[in-house]
Amino acid sequence: MLLALDTASPQVTVALLDDAGTVVAERRTDHLMKHAEQLAPLIAGVLTDAGVQQFDVTAVAVGVGPGPFTGLRVGLATARTFAMVLEIPVYGVCSLDALALEAVDSGAVEGPFVVATDARRKEVYWAAYDDRGRRVSEPAVDRPADVASDGPVVGEGAQLFPDHFPHAVEPLRPSAGWLGRAVVEERAELLDPDPLYLRRPDAVAPSRPKAVS
Amino acid sequence: MNQPLVLGIESSCDETGVGIVRGHTLLADAVASSMEQHAPFGGVVPEIASRAHLEAIVPMIESACSQASVKLADVDAIAVTAGPGLAGALMVGVGAAKALALALGKPIYGVNHLAGHVAVDQLEHGALPEPCLALLVSGGHSNLLQVNDITGDIVSLGNTIDDAAGEAYDKVARLLGLPYPGGPHIDREAASGSSVAIDFPRGLTSRKDLDRHRFDFSFSGLKTAVARWVEARHRAGEPVPVADVCASFQEAVVDVLTRKAIDAALTHGIHDLVISGGVAANSRLRALAEERATAAGVRLRVPRRNLCTDNGAMIAALGSEVVARGREPSALDFPADSSQPVGTVVV
Numbered sequence: 001m002l003l004a005l006d007t008a009s010p011q012v013t014v015a016l017l018d019d020a021g022t023v024v025a026e027r028r029t030d031h032l033m034k035h036a037e038q039l040a041p042l043i044a045g046v047l048t049d050a051g052v053q054q055f056d057v058t059a060v061a062v063g064v065g066p067g068p069f070t071g072l073r074v075g076l077a078t079a080r081t082f083a084m085v086l087e088i089p090v091y092g093v094c095s096l097d098a099l100a101l102e103a104v105d106s107g108a109v110e111g112p113f114v115v116a117t118d119a120r121r122k123e124v125y126w127a128a129y130d131d132r133g134r135r136v137s138e139p140a141v142d143r144p145a146d147v148a149s150d151g152p153v154v155g156e157g158a159q160l161f162p163d164h165f166p167h168a169v170e171p172l173r174p175s176a177g178w179l180g181r182a183v184v185e186e187r188a189e190l191l192d193p194d195p196l197y198l199r200r201p202d203a204v205a206p207s208r209p210k211a212v213s
Numbered sequence: 214m215n216q217p218l219v220l221g222i223e224s225s226c227d228e229t230g231v232g233i234v235r236g237h238t239l240l241a242d243a244v245a246s247s248m249e250q251h252a253p254f255g256g257v258v259p260e261i262a263s264r265a266h267l268e269a270i271v272p273m274i275e276s277a278c279s280q281a282s283v284k285l286a287d288v289d290a291i292a293v294t295a296g297p298g299l300a301g302a303l304m305v306g307v308g309a310a311k312a313l314a315l316a317l318g319k320p321i322y323g324v325n326h327l328a329g330h331v332a333v334d335q336l337e338h339g340a341l342p343e344p345c346l347a348l349l350v351s352g353g354h355s356n357l358l359q360v361n362d363i364t365g366d367i368v369s370l371g372n373t374i375d376d377a378a379g380e381a382y383d384k385v386a387r388l389l390g391l392p393y394p395g396g397p398h399i400d401r402e403a404a405s406g407s408s409v410a411i412d413f414p415r416g417l418t419s420r421k422d423l424d425r426h427r428f429d430f431s432f433s434g435l436k437t438a439v440a441r442w443v444e445a446r447h448r449a450g451e452p453v454p455v456a457d458v459c460a461s462f463q464e465a466v467v468d469v470l471t472r473k474a475i476d477a478a479l480t481h482g483i484h485d486l487v488i489s490g491g492v493a494a495n496s497r498l499r500a501l502a503e504e505r506a507t508a509a510g511v512r513l514r515v516p517r518r519n520l521c522t523d524n525g526a527m528i529a530a531l532g533s534e535v536v537a538r539g540r541e542p543s544a545l546d547f548p549a550d551s552s553q554p555v556g557t558v559v560v
């Protein structure tokens with residue numbers, strides 16, 4: 001049984017998949033954000049829904065972003081710790097890949113496309129994909145004007161910046177079910193469970209103390 | 214029967230701590246600090262701290278288990294700092310702690326960081342006298358607390374109205390060209406200086422201030438006074454007597470801290486004072502507190518240095534007490550609360 005989870009968007013999503021890649025339970029939050037509150041109860045929820053115990057989980061798949069850092073870290077801390085306790089493997093998946101796979105399999109896109117999500121600060125996290133949903137560029141963070149595309153653009157980023165991405169396509173946010181499927185069906189690159197921050201921390205070295213008199 | 218084995222996780226600031234205790238016995242205290250990464254910035258950078266917590270948390274859990282020679286499966290309960298602290302930093306510890314609780318099938322307690330600073334003393338000096346008074350001083354806090362029940366009834370008597378005591382140390386160190394964090398460096402310099410060389414102001418001790426802020430602290434004016442004094446020296450082209458400035462500054466800080474703590478103890482008829490937090494490692498604070506407590510007939514308890522700073526042992530110690538007194542575990546959806554009030558010991 002694979003436990004899949006993603007916290008790289010404002011919505012927390014958790015799924016349990018069997019060895020054939022069938023989603024046996026899936027839950028998403030209604031309330032956006034609040035990842036630290038909602039993730040653990042969602043995991044408990046899918047275990048209950050599927051009628052299994054935590055010991056039945058044999059691997060964990062976690063979205064490694066890119067996405068807002070605070071939520072992302074909650075997902076990674078949870079996945080790594082859960083896997084450590086149960087002594088099972090934990091696989092990282094680029095969260096954009098889950099969106100790409102869902103878009104291809106649901107028939108929302110044909111041919112090459114782009115996935116773009118909200119990176120805040122008027123920027124997008126994005127990557128380019130081929131017609132089968134395989135990522136063909138490294139995930140990056142850029143201003144929409146610099147990566148504008150007339151082709152289909154999957155994800156929340158397209159809806160936020162219609163001037164630069166006129167052809168917006170669903171889904172908007174990653175789903176843990178598709179993230180898990182990417183792992184079971186070997187349709188995405190497996191990464192270490194490390195966050196794709198793509199930005200340095202905001203920190204400025206202090207100047208000399210200002211005079212007070 | 215054995216007392217429960219409790220694992221505590223702390224991630225409210227720049228230390229990632231995991232401690233394991235059984236009753237009042239400390240079995241493991243694993244701490245990773247990101248302090249060096251913050252040094253170039255003269256203070257804790259929240260995003261840097263949060264990133265470091267994520268990298269350290271699993272290794273610290275493993276290290277604590279190996280120190281204590283216990284298996285995770287033997288742990289009876291998980292305690293974790295729910296607040297107060299840096300939001301993004303707290304969430305890493307809370308996320309990991311909830312995952313531990315889920316994977317182990319054990320109860321979890323989201324607890325108060327400040328109460329942890331008091332509870333940790335039980336690991337060194339045994340059961341906490343109740344009521345007791347607690348003075349918590351660090352880079353993040355300056356609190357006077359009345360502890361009636363460490364697991365549920367803590368009243369705030371006073372707090373800083375501007376900078377924390379440790380923050381004042383860091384700022385004064387910076388203007389004297391001493392490294393971050395300032396506390397140990399100022400303490401060292403002060404040893405060879407005169408504490409009466411310069412008469413720096415004692416914040417919130419005037420009669421007027423005592424009406425409204427009897428047990429509150431203020432260190433911002435003191436920091437500014439030190440800066441003015443040093444600038445005047447520079448302007449006059451005279452050397453700055455660093456040791457004297459350090460000793461006189463330190464005396465102003467610890468004078469106010471100990472004076473107000475003893476005043477609070479006597480006012481509220483409390484006979485035991487616990488001093489904890491990073492600044493409790495300061496040699497002059499310990500000495501003056503001892504002197505004034507003895508004179509006032511107050512028993513003083515100061516945990517050893519590495520228990521005073523932020524660590525997982527303090528959270529495990531509090532968790533252990535909370536379990537022992539039969540408090541309800543937290544629901545799995547409890548939040549990390551960056552401004553959790555001290556009255557909320559268990560969320």
Ligand SMILES: [Zn+2]
Binds near residue numbers: 351490523
């Ligand atoms: Zn602290």
